[in-house]
Amino acid sequence: MTMQVVLQFFILIPLTGFVLSLLIPESNEKLISSVSFSTVGINLVGFILFLFYWLVKGRPVVDYNYVTLYQTADFHFFVDLYFDKITAVYGLVGALLTFLVTVYSRYYLHREVGYKRFFNTIIFFYLGYNVIILSGNFETLFAGWELLGISSFLLIAFYRHRYLPVKNAVKVFSIYRVGDVGLILVMWMSHHLWHENITFLKLNNLALLHYSMPSGAGVSLFISMMLLLSAAAKSAQLPFSSWLPRAMEGPTPSSAIFYGSLAVHLGVFLLLRTFPFWEHQLSVRIIIALLGLTTSILATGIVRVQSSVKSQIAYASIAQIGLIFIEVAAGLENLALFHFAGNAFLRTYQLLVSPSVVSYLIREQFYNYSARARSIEVRFPKALEYTLYVLCVKEWNLDSMMYRYLWNPLKWLGSKLRFFTLMGVSLFFVATYLVGLLCFFYRDEIPIAIAENLPILFSLIGLIMVLKSFTERRWARKSWILIIINHFWVVLAISFNEPFSIGQSALYLSGVVVAGVIGFLILVRLRGLEGGIDLHQFYGYSFKHPKLAFLFFLCCLGATGFPISPTFVGEDLMFLHIHEGQVLLALITALSFVLDGLAAIRLYARIFMGPPFKSDSEMAYRSS
Numbered sequence: 001m002t003m004q005v006v007l008q009f010f011i012l013i014p015l016t017g018f019v020l021s022l023l024i025p026e027s028n029e030k031l032i033s034s035v036s037f038s039t040v041g042i043n044l045v046g047f048i049l050f051l052f053y054w055l056v057k058g059r060p061v062v063d064y065n066y067v068t069l070y071q072t073a074d075f076h077f078f079v080d081l082y083f084d085k086i087t088a089v090y091g092l093v094g095a096l097l098t099f100l101v102t103v104y105s106r107y108y109l110h111r112e113v114g115y116k117r118f119f120n121t122i123i124f125f126y127l128g129y130n131v132i133i134l135s136g137n138f139e140t141l142f143a144g145w146e147l148l149g150i151s152s153f154l155l156i157a158f159y160r161h162r163y164l165p166v167k168n169a170v171k172v173f174s175i176y177r178v179g180d181v182g183l184i185l186v187m188w189m190s191h192h193l194w195h196e197n198i199t200f201l202k203l204n205n206l207a208l209l210h211y212s213m214p215s216g217a218g219v220s221l222f223i224s225m226m227l228l229l230s231a232a233a234k235s236a237q238l239p240f241s242s243w244l245p246r247a248m249e250g251p252t253p254s255s256a257i258f259y260g261s262l263a264v265h266l267g268v269f270l271l272l273r274t275f276p277f278w279e280h281q282l283s284v285r286i287i288i289a290l291l292g293l294t295t296s297i298l299a300t301g302i303v304r305v306q307s308s309v310k311s312q313i314a315y316a317s318i319a320q321i322g323l324i325f326i327e328v329a330a331g332l333e334n335l336a337l338f339h340f341a342g343n344a345f346l347r348t349y350q351l352l353v354s355p356s357v358v359s360y361l362i363r364e365q366f367y368n369y370s371a372r373a374r375s376i377e378v379r380f381p382k383a384l385e386y387t388l389y390v391l392c393v394k395e396w397n398l399d400s401m402m403y404r405y406l407w408n409p410l411k412w413l414g415s416k417l418r419f420f421t422l423m424g425v426s427l428f429f430v431a432t433y434l435v436g437l438l439c440f441f442y443r444d445e446i447p448i449a450i451a452e453n454l455p456i457l458f459s460l461i462g463l464i465m466v467l468k469s470f471t472e473r474r475w476a477r478k479s480w481i482l483i484i485i486n487h488f489w490v491v492l493a494i495s496f497n498e499p500f501s502i503g504q505s506a507l508y509l510s511g512v513v514v515a516g517v518i519g520f521l522i523l524v525r526l527r528g529l530e531g532g533i534d535l536h537q538f539y540g541y542s543f544k545h546p547k548l549a550f551l552f553f554l555c556c557l558g559a560t561g562f563p564i565s566p567t568f569v570g571e572d573l574m575f576l577h578i579h580e581g582q583v584l585l586a587l588i589t590a591l592s593f594v595l596d597g598l599a600a601i602r603l604y605a606r607i608f609m610g611p612p613f614k615s616d617s618e619m620a621y622r623s624s
Contacts, residue, residue: 508570538610
C-alpha cells in the first residue's frame with residue numbers, strides 16, 4: 001500500500017511546481033528557475049529512492065485506483081496509476097534528462113523574452129509526461145497525451161513573434177490530433193470488447209484476453225491498428241515523419257528534452273504498454289516491424305543530405321525509433337528499453353551542443369581536414385544514385401503528401417461552404433436543431449429505417465460545421481461559434497442510439513458552454529479594441545493584450561475537451577453510447593473532436609500569435 005500511495009506524488013509534485021511557477025513575477029528569473037529546478041530535482045531524488053525500494057521489494061507490479069471522477073451503473077471513469085519496469089525506465093530517464101535540461105536552460109535562456117513562459121511550459125510538459133508513464137488505463141494515458149500535445153504546441157511556438165515557429169507549431173499539433181483519433185477509437189472499442197474501463201493490469205491477464213479474443217477478433221485487430229496509428233504519429237514514423245524537423249523551431253533545450261529524447265519515444269511506450277494485447281496477432285507484429293524498417297531506411301537516407309544540424313539529429317532519432325519499433329514487434333522488450341535510454345541520452349547531448357557544432361566543423365575543416373571515405377551510394381547506377389539523392393533532399397515529399405491527401409481535401413471541402421455567413425450559421429443551426437429535437441421527442445413515430453440513419457446525418461452536420469470553422473478565413477466569431485455548435489450536434493446524434501440521462505449531456509456540454517460564452521465575449525471585446533479581425537493572417541495580439549490571450553487560450557482548451565473541464569469526461573461518456581457496429585458514427589464523431597481542437601488552436605494562433613499586425617510593435621523575421 002505504501003508504494004501505491006507514493007505514486008501519486010510523482011504527479012502532485014510537478015503539478016504543485018507548475019502552479020507555483022505561474023504565481024512568480026516574470027522579472028524574477030532566479031526564483032522562476034529555482035522553482036523549476038527544485039520541482040524536477042525533488043521528483044528525481046524521490047523517484048530514485050522509490051526505485052531503490054521497489055527493487056529491494058522484488059520489482060512488484062503496482063496498480064493504484066487513484067480517484068474516481070464519474071460513475072454510473074454501467075460506466076466508471078477513474079484515474080489509475082501503474083508501475084512496472086517500463087515505467088521505471090521511462091521515469092528514471094525522463095526525470096534525469098528533464099533535470100539536466102532545466103539546469104542548462106537557467107543560463108541558456110537568461111534575459112530571453114518569455115523566460116517564465118518557457119519554464120512554465122517545461123514543468124507542464126513534465127507533468128504530462130509523468131501522467132502518461134504512470135497511467136494505468138487508456139483514459140489516464142489520454143489525459144497525459146493531451147497535456148503533452150498542448151505543451152508541444154507552446155514550446156514550438158515559443159518564439160511567437162516569428163511566422164514559421166507558429167506555423168510549424170500548428171502543423172505539429174495537427175499531426176498530434178491525428179494520433180488522438182486512434183486513442184479515442186481505442187477507448188471506444190475497448191469498452192465494447194471488455195465492457196469496462198480496462199486497466200493495463202488486466203491487459204496483462206492472459207486468461208481475460210483469451211476469453212475475449214475469440215468473440216472479438218476483428219475488434220482486436222481494429223484496436224491494434226488504432227494503437228499503431230497513435231504510436232506512429234507520436235513517434236514520427238511514416239507517414240508522419242516530416243513533423244519532427246519542423247518542431248525544431250523552438251529553443252534548443254526544448255528540442256532536446258521534447259523532440260530528441262522523451263516525447264518522441266512515447267509511441268514506443270504505447271506499444272510496450274499494450275504489447276500483451278497484440279503480441280499474439282502475427283499480422284500486427286509484421287506491420288509494426290515493416291513500418292519501423294521502412295521508416296528507418298528512408299530516414300537514414302534523409303539524414304545524409306540535411307544541411308541543418310537539428311534536422312540531421314531529428315531524422316537520426318526517427319531512424320533509431322524505427323529500429324526500436326522492430327525490437328518491440330519482435331518481443332525484445334528489454335532491448336527496446338535499453339535502446340530507448342541510449343537514444344534519449346545521445347540525442348539530448350547532440351541537441352544541447354548543436355549551437356557549437358558549426359564552429360567545431362569550421363575549425364576541423366581548416367586545421368584537420370581529411371577527405372571522406374567512399375560511401376555505398378557510389379556503387380549504384382548514376383540514375384538511381386541521383387534519384388535517391390533528390391528524393392532524400394525533398395524528404396520523400398512526406399510533407400507535401402500530408403497536405404495533398406489530408407489537409408488540402410479538408411480545405412477544399414470547407415471552401416465549398418462559403419454561403420455560411422454569421423447570420424446564416426445562426427439561423428441554420430436554430431432551424432435544423434429544432435427539427436432534430438422534434439425528431440428526437442417523436443422518434444417512436446419515425447420509420448425505423450430513417451431513425452437508424454439519423455445519428456449519422458446529425459453527426460455529419462456537426463462535422464460540416466467544424467470543417468467550416470477549420471477552413472474559415474473571414475470571421476473569427478463565426479469560426480468560434482461553429483466550434484461550439486459542433487458539440488450540440490454530437491449530443492443530438494448520439495441521443496438517438498439509446499436513452500441516457502440529461503445529466504450526462506449536461507456534464508458534456510457544461511465545459512463547452514462556459515468556455516464558448518467567455519471566448520465569444522473575448523472576441524467581441526477584441527473587435528471593439530482593434531476593429532475587425534479576419535483569419536487571413538497572424539495578428540500577434542498577445543503582445544498588446546496578454547490577459548485576453550491567456551483567457552482565450554483557456555477557453556480554447558475548455559471548449560475542446562482538454563482535461564481541465566467536465567467535457568473531457570463527457571467525451572468518453574458520449575462514446576460509451578455509440579454501439580460496437582457503428583464504426584462510421586464513431587469515426588465521424590472522433591473526427592469532429594479532432595478538428596474541433598485543431599480549429600480552436602488555429603483560431604488562437606491566428607489572432608494572438610505570429611508577427612505583430614501593427615507596426616508599433618517589434619517586428620521579426622519569418623523564421624529563426
